[in-house]
Amino acid sequence: MxxxxxxxxxxxxxxxxxxxxxxxxxxxxxxxxxxxxxxxxxxxxxxxxxxxxxxxxxxxxxxxxxxxxxxxxxxxxxxxxxxxxxxxxxxxxxxxxxxxxxxxxxxxxxxxxxxxxxxxxxxxxxxxxxxxxxxxxxxxxxxxxxxxxxYQDVIKSLERKRKSKLRITLKHNREMKKLTAKARENIAKAAEPFNKIIKSYGYES
Missing domain, CATH: 3.90.1180.10 (Ribosomal protein L13)
Known part of the structure; x- marks a missing residue:
């Protein structure tokens, strides 16, 4: 540390x-x-x-x-x-x-x-x-x-709830990541001429 x-x-x-x-x-x-x-x-x-x-x-x-x-x-x-x-x-x-x-x-x-x-x-x-x-x-x-x-049983119960909630959040995040990647693929061709203009000014898209 x-x-x-x-x-x-x-x-x-x-x-x-x-x-x-x-x-x-x-x-x-x-x-x-x-x-x-x-x-x-x-x-x-x-x-x-x-x-x-x-x-x-x-x-x-x-x-x-x-x-x-x-x-x-x-x-x-x-x-x-x-x-x-x-x-x-x-x-x-x-x-x-x-x-x-x-x-x-x-x-x-x-x-x-x-x-x-x-x-x-x-x-x-x-x-x-x-x-x-x-x-x-x-x-x-x-x-x-x-x-x-x-309070051992109480803590175990709260930990089970926290972990189940975490699994739902992680699943949601994975789905959103896939949808974002798919959306980028869909607009890649349409955005290509604009990306060329941006690169000509020295910026990476």
């Missing part, structure tokens, strides 16, 4: 390792960039699912003995788990760290308007490129679901 821009960089979290992606995002935020991470439920964790679940359950047991309402607060949603991972890599109690975190957006699924935006990946954080093929891994969405996140 080189080169800063005022535009928000939209990262598709699918297939990324959580910690590796968090480190890249944290550094980019501290440099002044804006980031939105979508599909956090499809982030991956290295290690067997059962091992990660035991670690998470141990984390849930950590609390203030006098008054648990004081914290620590345990996020269950995949997007909030990723947010907390990024927060741990940023000096979030300083003005600079708070400003950096304010430039971060995290989402489960792909809500509007990010479903219409171009999404990118971070190669150094992709599981298929960084984790050995025989190593165990698990999805954050499944882990969250088993420790108290109640």
């Amino acid at each position: 080189t080169g800063l821009t005022n535009r928000t960089v939209v990262i598709d979290g699918r297939g990324h390792l959580l910690g590796r992606l968090a480190s890249v995002v944290a550094k980019y935020l501290l440099q002044g960039g804006k980031v939105a991470v979508v599909r956090c439920e499809e982030l991956n964790l290295s290690g067997h699912f059962y091992r990660n679940k035991i670690k998470f359950l141990a984390y849930l047991r950590k609390r203030c003995n006098v008054n648990p309402a004081r914290g620590p607060f345990h996020f269950r949603a995949p997007s909030r788990i990723f947010y907390k991972a990024v927060r741990g890599m940023i000096p979030h109690k300083t003005k600079r760290g708070q400003a950096a975190l304010a430039r971060l957006r995290v989402f489960d699924g792909i809500p509007s308007p990010y479903d219409k935006r171009r999404r990118v990946v971070v190669p150094i954080a992709l599981r298929v490129l960084t984790l050995r093929s025989d190593r165990k891994y698990c999805q954050v969405g499944r882990l969250s679901h088993e420790v108290g996140w109640h």
Whole structure:
């Protein structure tokens, strides 16, 4: 992620390792960039699912003995788990760290308007490129679901609707492309004398 821009960089979290992606995002935020991470439920964790679940359950047991309402607060949603991972890599109690975190957006699924935006990946954080093929891994969405996140089915339903709508849009675009190409062929002969005049002035039609 080189080169800063005022535009928000939209990262598709699918297939990324959580910690590796968090480190890249944290550094980019501290440099002044804006980031939105979508599909956090499809982030991956290295290690067997059962091992990660035991670690998470141990984390849930950590609390203030006098008054648990004081914290620590345990996020269950995949997007909030990723947010907390990024927060741990940023000096979030300083003005600079708070400003950096304010430039971060995290989402489960792909809500509007990010479903219409171009999404990118971070190669150094992709599981298929960084984790050995025989190593165990698990999805954050499944882990969250088993420790108290109640919206897995809702997100799956919304994703199905988004994908079906996308298929219709792509089909429409392909048809329009064919019709445009056919129309160009139909007018090519009629437009030929005009194109010659345009080319004589040094312009390409």
